[in-house]
Amino acid sequence: MTTTPTYEELEAKARALELELAESKKQDNTIIRLLSEDFKQLADRSQDAIYQFDIESQTFPFFNQQFLSLYAMEENGVKILSPKSVLVHIHPNDREKVKAARTLSLQPQNKIGEAEYRFLNADGSQRVMHDRWTVVRDHGGQPIAIEGFIRDNTWRKQAEKEFERSIRNSLIGCYIVQDATFKYVNPEFMRITGYSEEELIGTDPLNIVQQEYRRQVNENFIKMVKAERIFPYEFCISDKFGNTKWILETATSIQYEGRRAALGYFMDISKGKQVEKERLAKEKLLTALELAGAVGHELNNPLQVVLTCTEKLALVSDDNERSFRLHSLLKKNIEKMRKIIHKFQNITQYATKDYVDGKKIIDIDAASSKTSRK
Template sequence: MPSIIQDHTMIRQLSEDFIQLADRSQDAIYQFDIESQTFSFFNSQFFSLYAIEEHGKNILSPKSVLLRIHPDDREKVEHARAVSLQPDNRGGDIEYRLLKNDGSILVMHDRWTVVRDHAGQPVSIEGFIRDITWRKQADKEFERSIRNALIGCYIIQNAKLRFVNPEFIRITGYSEEELIGSDPLSIVQQAYREEVRANAIDMLKSKRLFPYEFCITDKKGHTKWILETSTSIQYKGKRAGLCYFMDISQGKKAELERLAKEKLLSILELAGAVGHELNNPLQVVLTCTEKLAPDADEPTRQSRLYQLLKNNVQRLATIIHKFQNITQYATKEYVNGKKILDIEASSSSKDDYGGSGEPPS
């Protein structure tokens, strides 16, 4: 007998400790008995939020709970409860607005478990309700700040676009309706997709610290260079990625033009050096070639060799002259997919020798 009394005392003490613990919780905790349609357990937070005053007393009932829920949200709450009671469902969760006595509105997240008997019939509902008003306000402030950002911003969650700001819409050319719910990689050019995916993941994991560049195709089919960074955030209570998306096409164009100018300058310097170093020896070769001209009665074979030499020396003079008149950088295809300088296209020398392009003999 003493042991039984002792066990009951211990159970009662544990129950009291649990009630005190539940009452100290900032969450509203409840247990609803389905058969009796009454709350078999609730903590002080639940009572303060969902009880209503009737005849001078605070009353807690399914009716009072329903009246506390915003009228526009009541139908979806009842539907979520009904779905969770269907066979094989273990519980549910939903967000809704709660009306307070002073007229203010809170946003609540209700998550519950359905307790079933051995036959699988629902017996009770046990739940925790958390006030997420501050989080919703923070989300709105956050969205407002990135919506007004001067660079493109978007939020990705479960590999889909969940938020895009006006600048992102302007850069891509797509509407918000076309973008929300789509794969962000769909606008990235195929050649860059795997690289972008890897860079974004590395940045989200803090393995990469620097922005990455890639090309997209906007709605009009234009190619644009993008500079992007990614960071991990919580959005609407779930993990997400926030990406800053900047159009650097103009800067990229200027960079390519600068590189082209640097190439041209290098070619001009090289061409000037080649022309200078080869021109003087060439003049000697030309002079000597003239002095080696065969007599009229020389054998025909020697005359042909002399003429071949003279023609190729003149051709060499023409090429050197074109080197000295290079004004732009142009290339042409060569063997094995390589490219070489297109001297003809790069040179402005055409009619320096009476339209023939050849130096005088």
């Protein structure tokens, strides 16, 4: 049989439950406080400046030590953080750019924003800062806070300047491609192509490549950037003045302005190609001369015998009209053969002419004269 608890018993149970809930809440608060302290310590160890900015109150509810040391102003011996203290550390010529980026990020369709600007140190020196932030919104989509990370990119900018200085003074044509367009070209590249920096920047690199080479150049370029190819490749370009130039190129993947890009090394090998062409022409000429010498030597003596026999046959063939005509024809063609052999012996250059089925043969007349027809 159950008994109904008295009022005093119910009151005691309620008090005990309250104590239990209070203890549980105290433990939860302790855990939250410990987690917050751990996060704060982690944030303070970061080399990036971390902050949270409340839009309504125009205050910074959260910031790490790096943000405080960079952007605070000292008033009466106390470091104060405010929108004004942040603004005075931004170079005057960059303030409007930063404000515009912040305003753009607060528009309804945007969730993030970023800006790079020059930071002014107390001693007047400058750094380059890259600020990236996330916009926090309420259930209605209205922006209520901004949470961001600011990274010191001074070393990267200096490295990029040193890199650009080195390739600018390079004796080899160099260029940087990003988003399939030229982002940088050095003076030697402009000299080779004949185009100015203004004409090249922002254009497709394949525009200067001759049409029949574009597909292969694109494939080789991608393979080199992906480290799937290690050997340079050759192709032809048309410079600004319509001249054809032979190019030897290599490419590699780099970081440019904080993003992936490709660096190309671009060498004009047209003179080398001309030297190679002349070398091949000399080899062909040597072959033609050797052939001509062999033909002249091997055919000259037999031809003299044929010519002598023809002269003797003429004595017995004068009475026969048909024999006379055949003798005259034979003598005429023997003379023609003699002249051809003479031309072989006087070959001084390599020249060809078109033959059947797209083939070419040695042009004896041109090869034995002062001018040649290639």
